[in-house]
Amino acid sequence: xxxxxxxxxxxxxxxxxxxxxxxxxxxxxxxxxxxxxxxxxxxxxxxxxxxxxxxxxxxxxxxxxxxxxxxxxxxxxxxxxxxxxxxxxxxxxxxxxxxxxxxxxxxxxx
Amino acid sequence: xxxxxxxxxxxxxxxxxxxxxxxxxxxxxxxxxxxxxxxxxxxxxxxxxxxxxxxxxxxxxxxxxxxxxxxxxxxxxxxxxxxxxxxxxxxxxxxxxxxxxxxxxxxxxxxxx
Numbered sequence: 001x002x003x004x005x006x007x008x009x010x011x012x013x014x015x016x017x018x019x020x021x022x023x024x025x026x027x028x029x030x031x032x033x034x035x036x037x038x039x040x041x042x043x044x045x046x047x048x049x050x051x052x053x054x055x056x057x058x059x060x061x062x063x064x065x066x067x068x069x070x071x072x073x074x075x076x077x078x079x080x081x082x083x084x085x086x087x088x089x090x091x092x093x094x095x096x097x098x099x100x101x102x103x104x105x106x107x108x109x110x
Numbered sequence: 111x112x113x114x115x116x117x118x119x120x121x122x123x124x125x126x127x128x129x130x131x132x133x134x135x136x137x138x139x140x141x142x143x144x145x146x147x148x149x150x151x152x153x154x155x156x157x158x159x160x161x162x163x164x165x166x167x168x169x170x171x172x173x174x175x176x177x178x179x180x181x182x183x184x185x186x187x188x189x190x191x192x193x194x195x196x197x198x199x200x201x202x203x204x205x206x207x208x209x210x211x212x213x214x215x216x217x218x219x220x221x222x223x
Contacts, residue, residue: 002152030209041114041200041214042153049209087153094208097143097166102152 001025003090005101012078012108020104022088023070031064031071032089032098042087045073078108112136114203114215122221128189131218135182135203142184143212144176147198156199159184160207191222 003024012018022031030049033056034042046056048064048071056062061074075082085105089098115134123129135142144156155168159178176186182203188195198219202212 032209032212034214041216042202044211044213047209047211055209055211089153091209095165097155097158097168098212099155100145100153102150 002099003031003088003101005086005088005104007104008102009105010107012075012082012106014078014080014108014110016078018075018078018106020073020075020086020088020106021070022072022090022101023068024090024092026069026090026092028064028066028069028071028090029093029096030091031062032091033060033062033071033073034087034089034100035084036087036103037084045086075106078106080108080110082106083108114201114213116199116201116215116218118218119216120219120221122223123191125191125193125222127191128187129191129220131186131188131199131201131220133184133186133201133203133215135184135201136213139203139205139213140182141204141207141210141212142178142182143202143204143207144184144186145200145202146170147200147217148196153200156186158207165207188220193222196220196222 033045036042085103089100145153158166204212
């Protein structure tokens with residue numbers, strides 16, 4: 001079952017902050033975040049694991065609330081290069097596949 | 111090092127035909143996953159392979175099949191194509207699958223007419 005992302009789309013001015021949320025109806029084992037720019041392949045941002053471990057880029061910030069079955073991606077002081085579609089993926093156990101949400105389209109304008 | 115290579119990049123097929131898409135993962139990566147991307151639906155999971163074994167399969171009809179070879183290259187086959195199969199098909203490779211960073215290819219854009 002696909003995780004639910006919110007908002008579906010957001011427009012920011014350079015320097016503004018944004019939060020993208022990802023929620024699930026099932027208990028989560030891990031959450032993955034990817035960004036896809038128009039016409040390009042998705043690119044890895046971060047993995048958050050049950051228990052608190054995180055793997056990813058230092059400039060990206062995210063949280064994983066196991067009890068609430070949700071994750072949030074924090075984009076601070078946004079730059080034009082942050083524009084793209086952000087996907088969260090979830091795994092419900094160590095043996096299940098990575099299932100992605102429908103994405104959040106982020107547009108940063110000058 | 112070379113990235114994930116998908117061939118062909120673009121494909122136009124007629125309803126009822128079949129198609130085979132190819133994915134060459136990054137050298138050393140043993141896990142390959144396939145996704146279908148359509149506007150508004152995000153990335154829909156198709157298959158996950160690891161060392162020639164299918165580890166997981168998504169909720170797609172039996173017309174969709176795949177395999178992985180001993181060199182980790184993977185192919186995906188769609189038989190009896192329907193108009194709704196038009197999409198961007200992406201493959202992603204990773205060293206071990208699971209909770210490791212995945213690298214996506216540029217995708218194959220399939221158009222069914």
